Amino acid sequence: MSEALDLPQVYRHHVFACFQQRPPQHPRGSCGQAGAQPLWQRLQQRMEGKPDMAMVATGCLGFCRAGPLMVVYPQGIWYAPRTPEDVDEIVDLHLLGGTPVERLIILPQP
Amino acid sequence: MSEALDLPQVYRHHVFACFQQRPPQHPRGSCGQAGAQPLWQRLQQRMEGKPDMAMVATGCLGFCRAGPLMVVYPQGIWYAPRTPEDVDEIVDLHLLGGTPVERLIILPQP
Numbered sequence: 001m002s003e004a005l006d007l008p009q010v011y012r013h014h015v016f017a018c019f020q021q022r023p024p025q026h027p028r029g030s031c032g033q034a035g036a037q038p039l040w041q042r043l044q045q046r047m048e049g050k051p052d053m054a055m056v057a058t059g060c061l062g063f064c065r066a067g068p069l070m071v072v073y074p075q076g077i078w079y080a081p082r083t084p085e086d087v088d089e090i091v092d093l094h095l096l097g098g099t100p101v102e103r104l105i106i107l108p109q110p
Numbered sequence: 111m112s113e114a115l116d117l118p119q120v121y122r123h124h125v126f127a128c129f130q131q132r133p134p135q136h137p138r139g140s141c142g143q144a145g146a147q148p149l150w151q152r153l154q155q156r157m158e159g160k161p162d163m164a165m166v167a168t169g170c171l172g173f174c175r176a177g178p179l180m181v182v183y184p185q186g187i188w189y190a191p192r193t194p195e196d197v198d199e200i201v202d203l204h205l206l207g208g209t210p211v212e213r214l215i216i217l218p219q220p
Contacts, residue, residue, distance in 0.1 A: 056171060
């Protein structure tokens with residue numbers, strides 16, 4: 001027995017995007033406050049109807065100052081896109097093409 | 111270049127738990143309606159303060175009839191616990207012990 005049970009992955013790409021919204025003056029900031037809404041709207045449009053991937057809305061993923069944040073599993077790759085064009089690049093190159101977009105990757109430090 | 115970029119995982123266990131709540135008569139059901147709240151409260155208590163794991167609240171993960179649902183990444187293992195004791199078993203055996211709890215695993219079919 002180990003963590004590597006031989007189970008198939010349900011999705012090739014399971015994308016978790018932070019929808020946390022805090023008030024403008026909140027000291028932690030938030031992905032919502034950092035402009036997540038139009039980015040995740042774009043992401044949702046681009047991912048819709050693709051059977052081997054799914055997008056999930058989340059609460060706070062932590063690392064709020066680095067947002068807007070999304071993480072792609074099972075690869076465990078964190079992205080901080082800034083524009084809808086960044087989102088398109090992640091969808092086209094990584095989710096559809098299989099090649100992570102290194103310039104948009106961040107590596108949060110817990 | 112491939113999806114297997116040599117990046118460290120931020121968390122050994124990143125746990126996503128569905129907090130979706132729909133009204134009692136809603137045809138899709140929901141994890142909230144299926145009794146998720148006390149389970150995720152327990153999960154949060156048990157995971158708190160452990161630096162190599164994190165729990166994230168999500169919206170709908172799909173597969174609503176199978177809930178309450180949680181998924182553990184990067185392993186990609188889906189669980190449908192029914193009781194706080196089930197949650198304890200997942201925490202003790204899988205998250206802390208490294209051995210998935212086969213009796214509570216489900217394999218959703220998209």
